[in-house]
Amino acid sequence: MKVGILGAGKMGTDIFQYLMNEPDNMESVLICRSPQRAEQESKKLLRKIEKKVRRGILSPEEAGQLQARFQITADNRLLEGCDLVIETVLEDLTVKQTVLKEAEGVVGETCFLVTNTSALPFDLVFQKVKNKKRCAGMHFFYPVSVLKTVELGMLKETEPKTRKALEAFLTDISKFPLCTEGETNLILSRILAAIVAYAWHLYQNTFLRLQEIDRVIKNSVMMFGAFEIMDRTGFLIISQCLRYLTDSRNKEICEALLTQIQILQREGLDGGADSGFFSAAERGILIRPSVDRLVSVTEKEAGEKMKQFIQNEIRYYTEHTSLRKDRLILAMSEAMGIRKEVMEEA
Structure with a gap:
């Protein structure tokens, strides 16, 4: 499974790093706002991987495989092929709407789009997304490695198969989905x-x-x-x-x-x-x-x-x-x- 993460802030990088501990079939790409930020985050990731190699936690071969499966970039074209995209940018409605609209133009029809917002109504966040049947809220809590609860909220347009797939994803990564809709969202x-x-x-x-x-x-x-x-x-x-x-x-x-x-x-x-x-x-x-x-x-x-x-x-x-x-x-x-x-x- 390939997961794209929009935003390299505290939550975005924490989710990205959490997914690195998942099975070998997990891939992820972290999309940063600028090439400079992508370079900074890539260097941080490399240092963490090198530290694990020095401690014997990873072999050099495993480290190479990890770097191949987890990429950091400012080019959202690398979202192509994603099965799921998680938006984690700052809590600004215009910014969220823009990055999700852009992501929809890159990913395939079967890719799910979710927002990690903790405060904005989902219908507003996804207002500019054309296919809302595959959209939902997926609110992780910090630190992601410690807190298992994730609020999984539905739009009125969200299809049942979307909910089922997202519940399965969260369960597979050892999270507890709290499913909500309407007035219970967030x-x-x-x-x-x-x-x-x-x-x-x-x-x-x-x-x-x-x-x-x-x-x-x-x-x-x-x-x-x-x-x-x-x-x-x-x-x-x-x-x-x-x-x-x-x-x-x-x-x-x-x-x-x-x-x-x-x-x-x-x-x-x-x-x-x-x-x-x-x-x-x-x-x-x-x-x-x-x-x-x-x-x-x-x-x-x-x-x-x-x-x-x-x-x-x-x-x-x-x-x-x-x-x-x-x-x-x-x-x-x-x-x-x-x-x-x-x-x-x-």
Whole structure:
């Protein structure tokens, strides 16, 4: 099987390197944005292969075969002959639409086209692709070598045989496909957007500071704090999740957080250790109602509120859609770090 990967960023290179550990019948080509970037990535790959040869992990012959099966280039014509193309470029709708349209013009009719987007609706991402029957979302989580969950989302045009083939591919590379469609597409991003929006709601309505809310979340709900997640992820992706992946149930709290993020972006902040919510709090540019409108809650009470909020999200999706509760809990536990005991009570 030959897999093409569009984009040599963190996710693209991680998926490429993961596939290198797959059986000998796997081939892959990584498409970079420029010849210079392709040369840089090729040198990195060569160093890794040479290191394995020195350690006796690979023989010189095996190293040569590996280099022949895994190519890095800026020429997307090498996508010809691919059975699957995975798009992993930056979360810019125009860029994604362009590279997928170009890829469709190179690959054969039987090649599947998938996007690794974590925040953009599939129908928009594939808007310029003519044959949408072979398209789907395939959202890997970082690091790919550690996290087995992959969200496999369908467009309304996706054919059953496309879904079946992509499920088989993910299973063959030791991944756990969480299959979704319609309002459950990118379900983990949807739930994450709701969680961070609710954390912001707690900040706007109680006396708790950002650090206290994150401590509550880490102590009682999940591995990382909500504001820590937003600063690590960056405002671009979080804002897209809030804009595209929320529904009427959480519309008010999501819009409130999106408004704050847009203010921070106008102030030149884009997320990160020195450019996110904690930095904004120090600079005094976070929106918060007057003191007389805030209520006092203990950290324990805030933790219970967050637990109940997450449990309500799980109940909604498992009671109103075809998602199985056990599969959703497994994915949320692994990819989001949410404690199973919190979810099993839902």
